[in-house]
Amino acid sequence: xxxxxxxxxxxxxxxxxxxxxxxxxxxxxxxxxxxxxxxxxxxxxxxxxxxxxxxxxxxxxxxxxxxxxxxxxxxxxxxxxxxxxxxxxxxxxxxxxxxxxxxxxxxxxxxxxxxxxxxxxxxxxxxxxxxxxxxxxxxxxxxxxxxxxxxxxxxxxxxxxxxxxxxxxxxxxxxxxxxxxxxxxxxxxxxxxxxxxxxxxxxxxxxxxxxxxxxxxxxxxxxxxxxxxxxxxxxxxxxxxxxxxxxxxxxxxxxxxxxxxxxxxxxxxxxxxxxxxxxxxxxxxxxxxxxxxxxxxxxxxxxxxxxxxxxxx
Numbered sequence: 001x002x003x004x005x006x007x008x009x010x011x012x013x014x015x016x017x018x019x020x021x022x023x024x025x026x027x028x029x030x031x032x033x034x035x036x037x038x039x040x041x042x043x044x045x046x047x048x049x050x051x052x053x054x055x056x057x058x059x060x061x062x063x064x065x066x067x068x069x070x071x072x073x074x075x076x077x078x079x080x081x082x083x084x085x086x087x088x089x090x091x092x093x094x095x096x097x098x099x100x101x102x103x104x105x106x107x108x109x110x111x112x113x114x115x116x117x118x119x120x121x122x123x124x125x126x127x128x129x130x131x132x133x134x135x136x137x138x139x140x141x142x143x144x145x146x147x148x149x150x151x152x153x154x155x156x157x158x159x160x161x162x163x164x165x166x167x168x169x170x171x172x173x174x175x176x177x178x179x180x181x182x183x184x185x186x187x188x189x190x191x192x193x194x195x196x197x198x199x200x201x202x203x204x205x206x207x208x209x210x211x212x213x214x215x216x217x218x219x220x221x222x223x224x225x226x227x228x229x230x231x232x233x234x235x236x237x238x239x240x241x242x243x244x245x246x247x248x249x250x251x252x253x254x255x256x257x258x259x260x261x262x263x264x265x266x267x268x269x270x271x272x273x274x275x276x277x278x279x280x281x282x283x284x285x286x287x288x289x290x291x292x293x294x295x296x297x298x299x300x301x302x303x304x305x306x307x308x309x310x311x312x313x
Contacts, residue, residue: 024051034053040053040054061087061089061190062089063089063091064090065078065092065093067094068093075102076106079092083182088127091124091125092123104116110175111182113128113132114126114128132187136187140184141180141201141204144181144184144208145246147176148208148212149240149244152215152236154173155236156240170215171216174212197307201307211296214289214290218289228286229275229279231275232286235268235271235272239290242265245260246261250304253309258305265297265298269291272287272290272294275287
């Protein structure tokens with residue numbers, strides 16, 4: 001397995017009596033967003049010299065959205081998409097009272113660091129309260145994966161204790177997951193060219209959000225009567241272990257561990273489908289969503305391999 005390197009040659013240029021300089025590749029300069037006066041970090045190891053670009057604060061983007069006559073669903077789609085696309089300030093015009101409630105709900109449940117900055121009878125200006133840095137992506141994604149594991153652990157506890165209140169906590173958990181994953185998608189869209197393998201990271205983040213949705217659907221269905229069989233409860237525990245394997249492999253990659261997870265997936269899927277055939281009717285909806293999660297977790301594999309391995313030659 002060899003690392004693919006784009007080799008290029010540059011001639012040394014003499015500047016003043018003792019200073020030698022080289023030009024930087026235009027494509028690299030452009031994708032890093034570098035301009036005159038930026039400071040680059042140089043790392044020297046034996047005969048090699050590595051150039052490291054600065055982690056720059058991202059540019060401020062603004063836009064306007066006319067919501068006159070817009071339905072609730074379309075309003076949610078529009079504002080959410082503008083947030084994900086990386087806009088830092090959105091001016092919403094021609095809104096009504098019902099739309100104002102939805103806007104406030106989105107700020108509360110979906111957007112990290114966004115507030116209403118200005119409000120009049122004709123417009124609402126929403127925007128982030130502080131500049132964000134691309135370095136926040138890794139930290140936020142780790143939090144999102146840890147939070148998903150907590151969701152599954154809490155789901156197991158709620159069913160074991162037959163506790164409706166603990167099951168309903170999944171709704172708030174899902175809101176938190178949305179906040180974290182939306183923020184990650186926002187960072188990637190603001191700085192996709194600078195983020196190595198950004199499209200693969202986006203797939204992972206998007207998939208992570210969809211997995212958490214299943215917890216919400218389970219909670220909504222069983223909220224009045226959280227009763228399942230002991231066999232189904234054991235399957236939640238097995239799912240938790242399988243899920244934690246993907247969290248670990250994303251940050252401590254070993255191809256043999258991914259092979260092990262693939263075997264776990266087949267075994268767990270077989271157990272769930274068998275329980276669907278023979279288990280009591282109260283298990284059916286839960287097992288449907290557990291099966292969905294098994295398949296969605298497996299979808300991490302291709303993107304993780306693309307990120308963690310180099311080209312085979």
